[in-house]
Amino acid sequence: MSKEDVDQVAGLEKICFSDPWSKETFMEELQLKLAIPLVVKLEEKVVGYTCLWHLDDQLEVANFAVSPDHRKKGVGEKLMKRILMEAKERGCKSIVLSVRESNQGAVNLYTKFGFVEVGRRKKYYRLPTEDALTMVKTL
Numbered sequence: 001m002s003k004e005d006v007d008q009v010a011g012l013e014k015i016c017f018s019d020p021w022s023k024e025t026f027m028e029e030l031q032l033k034l035a036i037p038l039v040v041k042l043e044e045k046v047v048g049y050t051c052l053w054h055l056d057d058q059l060e061v062a063n064f065a066v067s068p069d070h071r072k073k074g075v076g077e078k079l080m081k082r083i084l085m086e087a088k089e090r091g092c093k094s095i096v097l098s099v100r101e102s103n104q105g106a107v108n109l110y111t112k113f114g115f116v117e118v119g120r121r122k123k124y125y126r127l128p129t130e131d132a133l134t135m136v137k138t139l
C-alpha cells in the first residue's frame, strides 16, 4: 500500500465495514514501523487490502477486505497466501486475527487456511455490538 492507494482503500473500507477505519488511520499505518499494509490491484485498481502488525514472533491481521465487485474470485485467498509468506519470512510462530462471529464468509476463509478459534471477546465490536472470535494459525 502506498500513499497514492489510500483514497481507494479508505473508499473500500467504508463500503466493507459498518465501523470503518479513517483515511488518516491508513496514512498512519504507512508510517508505523510494525505495520505491513498491503494491497491487491487489478489494472491499477485496488480490489483488496490487508493491514498486518508484526509484534515479536506473532503477526496480527488488523484489517482485511476485498471489494464487493471482486469477491468469490480468489482475491481473499491471494491476500491470505501473501500473509502466510510475510509471516514465514519474518520468522513468526503464529498469526492471530479477530472476526465478527456472524461473519461466516471470513470465518470460512480463515478456517480453510488453518486458523482455529481460540477465544471470544465479548461485545468487542460496535455498530452493531457483537462478540469477536479470536482465531490463530500456528506456523
Ligand SMILES: CC(C)(COP(=O)(O)OP(=O)(O)OC[C@H]1O[C@@H](n2cnc3c(N)ncnc32)[C@H](O)[C@@H]1OP(=O)(O)O)[C@@H](O)C(=O)NCCC(=O)NCCS
Pocket (backbone or CB within 6 Å): 016, 017, 064, 065, 066, 067, 070, 071, 072, 073, 074, 075, 076, 077, 078, 098, 099, 100, 103, 104, 105, 106, 108, 109, 110, 112
Ligand atoms: C471475507 C472476504 C475477505 C472474502 O474475500 P473473497 O475474495 O471473496 O474470498 P475468496 O474468493 O478468496 O474465497 C476464499 C474462501 O473464503 C470462503 N468464503 C468467501 N466468501 C464467502 C461467503 N460469502 N460465504 C461463505 N464462504 C465464503 C470460502 O471458504 C472460500 O473458499 P471456496 O471458494 O473454496 O468456498 C470478503 O467477503 C470481504 O471483504 N468481506 C467484507 C470484509 C470482511 O468481512 N473482512 C474480514 C474481516 S475479519
